[in-house]
Each structure stands twice: as structure tokens, then as C-alpha cells.
Amino acid sequence: MKFFTFLTIIGTAIAAPLVATPRLHPTSLSRRAAASNSNPSFTDIWQLALHVEHLEIGLYFTAFARFSQQDFINAGFDAFYYQTLRDILHEHQFQATSIRRNQLYVEDSVVQACSYSFSFTDVKSFISLSATLEGFATSFYLSLIHSVVAAPDPDTSLEFALTIAGSTAAIDAKHVALQRLSLKQNVTDTNFFPQLGLNESYTFAKSFAKSCPKTGYQLPFTPLPTLIPNVTQVVPGQIVDFYSPLPIDNSLNGLFIFDFYDIASTILTTGDKPGHFHTRIPSDIVSPVSQMYFVVTKYDENDYLDESTVLAGPAVFQVLP
Template identity: 35%
Template sequence: MKTSTLSALSAMFAGLTLAHPVEVAKRASGLSEVDITILQFALTLEHLENTFYLEAFNTFQLQDFIDAGFSEAFFENLQFISLDESTHVSVLEAAIESAGAAPVLPCQYNFPVTDVASFVTLSAILESIGTSAYLGAAPSIQSSSILSVAASIMADEGLHTALQRSSIGAIGSPDPFVTPLDPNSVFTLAAEFIVSCPSSNPPLPFTAFPGLAVSGQQCFNEVGIATSAIEAAVTATATSSASYAILTDAASNSTASNSTTSTSAAATTTAAAKLRVRQDNSTSTSDSSTTTTSTSTSTTTTDSSSTTTTDSSVSSATDVSDSSSSSSSSCTPPSAGSSIQLMPDVSSSKKDLKDVTELFVTFVEGLNIISVGVKIDGSSISSGMSVEIPAGVFGQVYIFITLVDLSGKSFSDSNVLFGPAIMEVAPALPSLGL
């Protein structure tokens, strides 16, 4: 399908979707404070994704994707994904307005995109975070009509995730379950890309965790958070603490029912198979210890209209090979049993860890929650923590440092000290009994 044909189809679908926000708005009258908070948070994320794609298409053209080794068909799929994100924004804005609230406006963003490869890689990560955000919020939604809309958007984001992951050489759906992610974790990850937001935006009742980064080889340009006070960028306050309490309570209740599944999944995981991907060395950057570590530092300045975070990011732009992309070198994500080094952002933590002798590295993926105990010297935790990746996690994995062992339990963000870091873990080849 040629680009001109695609543009005509996009215009047609844009016209067809105009009725959708109106229908959703009819269902949104009389929403609870919790539902409005969830919709505002969802809109915050959709604004981010929508801007991410619009900026990319203002920067890169079809030929840029072809030169990077991607197909025209993939480029066309990306345009439809961009249209989806724009429609999600319109639907959520209409629902919030019909409930009598002012929708949050787009923020200013800083995406670590240097070329087509880094754009595609980051898009796969963002789509997966979005899917996990909708799933994590679902148990807290009180309106059945809004739940249906949110579930529909979540399914769409899941389709985006599978397509994007496949395009960079990863398994599109490595786990039979999507990872539900709590609001504070999603907030922490999203705030990494936010420079400032309009002062008129209503505050969100979430707080960013102190950051955590993975040192060493990473294949998918995973986000490594190292940030102090990034929650200020989106004007987080305690004004809606009641709403957040309901959100977190609902999330805890829903996660508890998953503990049996988590234990079973961990027990049945076999030896990990190698997942081949490609990395473009010409755009990779390095520091004194490793060539593929992704880190960032933040400083904050405030004026009368907004709170601004200046973000300086170091990232490796990856071009991953499958039928629609190619490169000259390869990278294999770590698998179960591999050792990784975690670097917590101790400077942004308010916890006194001097007398702590053991912490837990908690891996969250799908319905798996697996903690690994690590003996530490609290006075030197800033030098990093080494841990082996446990069996039972694969694909896009979220890593936290927690105070307690959460294995097989419900995830509680009150136990989180640092995180989440994101990394790709090679999945095991399934045994189909053939």
C-alpha cells in the first residue's frame, strides 16, 4: 500500500472516529472522583504517546525508515498507531469534559530519540507501559461503561506492543499474561520524559519512586530512571490522596488473587533460549564502565507557570533485525541465571539505609512477582547491587528494590525503595509436546 493511499485511508478513519468521543461522553456523566482521576491519568499518558508519534513523523519520513532497514508496510502500521493514539486523546477528553472536569493539557516532553532505530525501540517500550497502566488501573474503575472503554483502549495498546516488539526482533507476546502496573510505577516511568506541564493542569495524586538503573549490556534501550523530584514536573500533590488510596487498595486486592498463578509460572519455566536482536553500534554511546548503559540525570527549576525538569539522557539507539529491519551486529538479551548490576539513585531517597543488611530485588512481569534477597552494607549501597535474574520472568521486566520479599504476594508500592528499572529478558522456547 502506497503512502498516498494510506493518507487517504487515515483521513477517512479520522472522520469515522469523530462520533466516538460523543458516545463516550454520554456515558461519562456523574463519574466518581476516582474515575475522573483515572481518566486524567490515562489522558496524561495518551498525550505523551500522541506527541511522541507526531514528533517522530515530523522528523522522519518513509525513506528514513527504509534506509534504517524497516519496510514500507511497517511504516504504514506506525501511521495507523499514531491515529489510534490521537483518537484515544479525543475520547478521553470528551469523557472528562462531560463529567464536568477540565481535561489535562499536553506537557512539554523530551524523548531520547536520535534516529529511526531509537524511535522504534522506545515506541515498543512505551506501548508496553501503556498497556500495563490500563490493566493496573482497571480494578479501580467504578463505572462499567468507562471500564469497557478503558478495556478497549488497553487491547489496542496491546496490539501496538506486539507489533512494535516483533519489529525489533523480540517475541511479540512472550508471556500469556500482561503485566499490571501500579499508578506510582507508571507515573515514575512517564515522568522520565516530561519536561514541564501547564500550571492549569489538575494535580495527579501520585509520587515518583527514587530511580533505579540497570548497568551492563541492554539490547532494547531500556529506560533507566535516575531522578530527584521528577514528580514536581507533573505537579503531584496530596490533594487527591483519598482517590489514590482507593486506587492502591483496589490494585492490592486484585494482585493478591494472582499469587497462585505467579508461583506456578515460576515453577514451570525452563532454560532460557537465545533471542537474537540487532544493535546499531554507530549510534550507541558509552560511559567509563559499559557501552550500553542508559542513564539520566535531572535538575529542577521552577517559575510561576510550570515546574521544569531538565533531563540529560544517555541512550543507545538500537536497530533490531527481523524481516523488516537489519543491522551489522547482534545483541542477546540476558536470560534467567544471568547476573545484572543495579544502580539505585540513593541521592533521591529519603530512607536511612545505613543499618540495613538485606534488601530484595523484586522482578515483576506478567503475573509473576519474584523477589531475590541481597545482602548489603547500607553505607555503600550507592555502589550498586548485583543479582541473578530468577527463572520465571521474561520479556519486558520491571525491577524494583523493595524492603520485603514479595514473592507470590500482592505488590505493594509502600515497600518500594527504588524503581522501576526496565529490561528485556530472553524468554524460554515453549515446549508444545510435539
């Protein structure tokens, strides 16, 4: 019987005021998370999990190659915290090894690590990006739980697979709390983590990749057009400018996902240049939020929110109080 060993495992013009009204659709969000890719297999889903682990390992390796323990101390963090970050790297390496070993049993090849480019310039910006990626990974594994239910493997215990995915999401959530606490940010930031579909997760993870090997397992997911905001830290009510290669018109909506239960649609206003548009961060977010996602969608309040309606994104924001 196949099984998985234990895994401890983002326009230039300013518009008139825009309105973003929360519309609560917990059922729609659940169906959205389940309807990820076009019939992904159990193996596809876990190979994507390995792809996410490669990204996180790449982040920590890059940071430790750039910064010494003394650099962390000079930035206001102690040696214990530095060692804890090293331990987090080891956890992600163990997670990746666990997935890799089991996928070799299932498939002749596994997805290979890409080469990555990260924008952090100092210790604090690395920790901030780490919190963002660990938060993303938590959202991904919550989506993976739904996806595994939709595509179970006949030779694998569904209960065991769900336990592994849930345990992994919990571990990554603890990583998020550690990073935010170190930055003196709110660690009890949300009632429920938001979820991302598989294509959206793949799109976000691939946005950090400079190049990926043509050998090994090739993931069947298709990246969505990117959304590039002019800022990544926002406050409620702020107007944000975006660029996307996706043509934007008045038939499309923006959608903020900031809680498992809470989503808010918003008007998109095109800018003066092709691909540029802007919108407003919801001013009436109903729960304390630190991390929030934004996508461009065909969704309206009468539709189910599944990935067939998501056209671009996600962009990831840190929401400041």
C-alpha cells in the first residue's frame, strides 16, 4: 500500500472612490477549493506539494547564504531565533524528502527544484517574505485537503492523507506565527486561513522561479496571468495600482480573499496604459487580517467561485492595522 510518511511541512491613475462590499459565501469557497485543476490526480497534487516545498527550501537557503548569524543579531534578532530558522529549513527539507521518497514509489520521477529569485534585501525583509510564503503554504495545504478528497487514491488511506495535509498546514501556520511575532506583528490575525486553488498556488509559487528543469515530473498545471501591485503592504480603504498582461475590461471583477468565510468583490478601473488598472482595498474587513489574496475573476454573486472563474493572480498583500 502506498502511503506518505509524516510531513512537518503574491494603473497608475487614481480614481473616484470605489466600493468593496463583502459578500459571504462559505459554500462557494469550499467548492472553489475543490474544483482546482482539470481532474488532477492524487500524484499531481502531491507533486505540487513538493514544488511548494522546493520554493520554501530555496528561500531559506538563499537567506542563509546571504546573511550570517551575526547579521541577524545586528538586525535585532538573537542567536536562538537564528537557530530556530535553521530548524525550520530542516523541517522543510524533511518534508520534501518524505514526499520525494513516496512519489518515487508511485512514479518514475519527481518534480525537480527550480532556480529562484527573491527580492529581500536585508534580514527583516527576508523574515517578512518568509512569513508571506509560510502563510501561502498554509493556504495551499488547506486547498490540498479538498483536492485530495476530490481525487483520492485507491491504494492510499484517505484518512491518513488528510491527517498528513492537516498536520502540515498546522506546522506551516506555526512558522507564520513565529515570523510575525519576531516582527512584532499580530499572530492571531484571522479566524480562518484563506484557501487557494491548485492553479493559483502553482501560479504564485512559479512567480519566484527564474527557470525550472525540463527533466523530472512535469506538473500539469497552467500558470495564470500575473498581477503585479505597486505595493504589497496595505491598509483598509487604500487604492492599489496593478499591472497584468490580462486585458482588463468592465466585464471583470476583482476579488479579495481574506478569510475562509470572507470574500469581497470590488470594481476594477482601467488606467491610462494597457494592462494597468486600480481598485480599492476593502475598507470594512470584518476580522483582523494580516495576509490577503487578490484575483481577477468573472465571478459574480450568483456564481459559484471555482477556478474556472479566476482569470489572473493571485497577488498577496500584508494588511497593516
